[in-house]
Amino acid sequence: MTPVFVLVEHQAGVPLETSLQAITLGGMLGEVVSVSVGACQVGSVGRHIEIEHPMLSDYAPEAIAEALTQLIRADSPSGVLAAGTERGNEVMAHVAALLDLPLATNVTEVRPGDESWEVTRTRWGGSLLEEAFLTAPVKLATVAPHVFEATNSSGSAESERFTPELAEILERTRVVERVTISEGITLTTAPVVVSGGRGVGSPEGFGILEELAALLGGAVGCSRVVTNNGWRPHSDQVGQTGTRVAPNLYVACGISGAIQHWVGMMASKNVLAINNDPEAPMVTKADYAVIGDLHPILEAVVEEVKARKGL
Ligand SMILES: Cc1cc2nc3c(=O)[nH]c(=O)nc-3n(C[C@H](O)[C@H](O)[C@H](O)COP(=O)(O)OP(=O)(O)OC[C@H]3O[C@@H](n4cnc5c(N)ncnc54)[C@H](O)[C@@H]3O)c2cc1C
Numbered sequence: 450m451t452p453v454f455v456l457v458e459h460q461a462g463v464p465l466e467t468s469l470q471a472i473t474l475g476g477m478l479g480e481v482v483s484v485s486v487g488a489c490q491v492g493s494v495g496r497h498i499e500i501e502h503p504m505l506s507d508y509a510p511e512a513i514a515e516a517l518t519q520l521i522r523a524d525s526p527s528g529v530l531a532a533g534t535e536r537g538n539e540v541m542a543h544v545a546a547l548l549d550l551p552l553a554t555n556v557t558e559v560r561p562g563d564e565s566w567e568v569t570r571t572r573w574g575g576s577l578l579e580e581a582f583l584t585a586p587v588k589l590a591t592v593a594p595h596v597f598e599a600t601n602s603s604g605s606a607e608s609e610r611f612t613p614e615l616a617e618i619l620e621r622t623r624v625v626e627r628v629t630i631s632e633g634i635t636l637t638t639a640p641v642v643v644s645g646g647r648g649v650g651s652p653e654g655f656g657i658l659e660e661l662a663a664l665l666g667g668a669v670g671c672s673r674v675v676t677n678n679g680w681r682p683h684s685d686q687v688g689q690t691g692t693r694v695a696p697n698l699y700v701a702c703g704i705s706g707a708i709q710h711w712v713g714m715m716a717s718k719n720v721l722a723i724n725n726d727p728e729a730p731m732v733t734k735a736d737y738a739v740i741g742d743l744h745p746i747l748e749a750v751v752e753e754v755k756a757r758k759g760l
Pocket of ligand 1: 645646647648649671672673674675686687688689690691702703704705706707708709710713723724725726729741742743744
């Protein structure tokens with residue numbers, strides 16, 4: 450089997466779920482060679498290569514792309530995958546430019562052939578599926594998040610080290626400072642997201658959503674109307690121009706379910722819509738719906754959850 454590189458993003462050595470999903474696809478296409486910048490525990494999925502260089506102590510897209518390109522030139526894999534995250538797409542776009550090869554972003558399916566990969570990929574924020582042929586000596590693709598099951602990262606594999614040669618100029622794009630804007634559970638990691646739209650009516654109206662989110666160990670999200678109105682910060686916005694979430698439960702309160710919102714939460718395992726319009730797209734697409742004014746409904750839900758928790 451020919452090697453397929455998978456660039457693994459990680460946080461302090463723990464691979465991101467989306468990267469483990471990319472490894473799953475890699476395993477369907479060839480012999481996985483996972484590649485990480487710095488040490489990362491990817492488990493015993495095949496070969497693992499750690500890229501090491503003082504310039505790569507934090508995210509530096511141009512330098513990472515150059516390092517990956519040098520590895521690709523040395524090893525000639527049949528394909529290179531990364532997660533379809535902002536960083537994965539950014540690094541792979543640089544790699545494609547450096548190698549002068551095409552890149553298929555956000556693929557949901559790959560049917561490998563002798564010369565080409567026939568891919569299905571999402572476009573326009575997930576509202577359109579495109580069928581395409583990727584014909585290149587090295588096929589470059591990023592993997593749409595939450596389409597494939599994540600590969601189990603337990604166990605450990607021997608790591609090979611690779612030290613690229615990086616010109617100083619590549620340092621011009623790199624993370625220089627980190628500012629923490631939220632602590633604890635974040636929108637992307639929360640198992641429950643309680644999200645509000647125009648129907649919430651005011652910034653104060655979000656109090657009851659915050660209470661329910663706290664009781665369920667979740668986070669509060671919102672629609673773009675809410676951020677446009679200045680009721681919540683943009684960091685809370687879910688959707689095409691906000692954050693993409695995939696919680697176990699997404700509670701959409703007073704959100705109509707416009708496509709630009711839907712693409713940001715359609716990967717949720719369960720969707721509960723609370724809306725006074727039974728015809729709202731969010732209601733018709735949700736797994737569960739409660740029709741009525743969201744305020745008394747949420748108050749009743751909070752009371753019930755508290756009672757069941759003995760609070
Ligand atoms: C390029 C582009 C990008 C965009 N990106 C995003 C994005 O990232 N995220 C996003 O959310 N939107 C985005 N939008 C905007 C999107 O098209 C919608 O306008 C927006 O999602 C609507 O927000 P909403 O559902 O809160 O408001 P509305 O569409 O006004 O819906 C409000 C809902 O609340 C219900 N309601 C009202 N009062 C109550 C009540 N008391 N109790 C219960 N239900 C009630 C109504 O029945 C209605 O269904 C984008 C648009 C464009 C053009």
